[in-house]
Amino acid sequence: MADAANKCARQRFLEFLAQKNLRMTGQRRAIIETVFSTEEHFTAEQLLEWSRRRDKSVSRATVYRTLPLLTESGLVREMDFGKEHKFYDPNYAEHPRHNHIICQDCGKIVEFESEKIEHVENEISRRLGYAVKSHRLQITATCEEFRQRGKCSKKRP
């Protein structure tokens, strides 16, 4: 099922490139394949490393030049989790409105959608004179394991 969706995301990105008269290159192909075959959030550096496994010629500069295209297309979103570097989330192609719950201890992230929240957001915004275009909701929380054991096994240092 991820495959069908990924094919779709890739397809959409190709259309985005075509629309802007941008060219398909081997490096871009490697980067795009990498991005849309994971559901994990990644950093620029990780994307470089993973893309290089597909095509050794991918350079850091090209990764940094491709990332803005990906975010501009709306298929990938830049995330700030308060870490030293930015993360990128490739799941906006499939779930354009999803939110995040992050475990305070281990950093494990769960994604969810909520029409109820969106409804309240729309209502409040309208009352304040705004029309919602997009939203970004991050919940910091403790996961079950943390509350039971005092620490998470998934924690990485």
Added chain:
Amino acid sequence: MADAANKCARQRFLEFLAQKNLRMTGQRRAIIETVFSTEEHFTAEQLLEWSRRRDKSVSRATVYRTLPLLTESGLVREMDFGKEHKFYDPNYAEHPRHNHIICQDCGKIVEFESEKIEHVENEISRRLGYAVKSHRLQITATCEEFRQRGKCSKKRP
């Protein structure tokens, strides 16, 4: 009313320093006064400039060393609005749970609180096995003026 609240925020920060056996210095005093006498969001650079108006001896290093104390105290929160630098929001002392609506065009920011949203967040989190500790909600929207005139007068380039 901002005064009473600000006095309170300052007070709370002093207690935070005392608790950690940290010292009050002229430079810290200038920075703290600056932070808690505005409701505006600011960058590190702006904080430096404003603090220097109160005490010329404040250095960039001290600002950068004080900022983590402010965020650690919970009275100020680091914000990512997708700009090149981080912003800091001094209004968490008075409104610990507030959210942001940002105009897509002019960047004007309105703050609001919503128990209804928090309630839904708690419910969903519980269902997923998480207990909410804090949340961060940013709505990007168009303001009334933008929709009527096609651009905002508050826009700064």
Added chain:
DNA sequence: ATCAATGCAAATAATTTGCAAAAAG
């Protein structure tokens, strides 16, 4: 052919840090 895209290495920009001197408690 034409112009976009690339890798490289140098440049930028925000933030952090080492250190000797100054100031707080």
Added chain:
DNA sequence: CTTTTTGCAAATTATTTGCATTGAT
């Protein structure tokens, strides 16, 4: 007196950019 804090300047880190060359269309 002891220990924290400071300013300075140098260091670090992520990201961006100029340029000559390569590659897509």
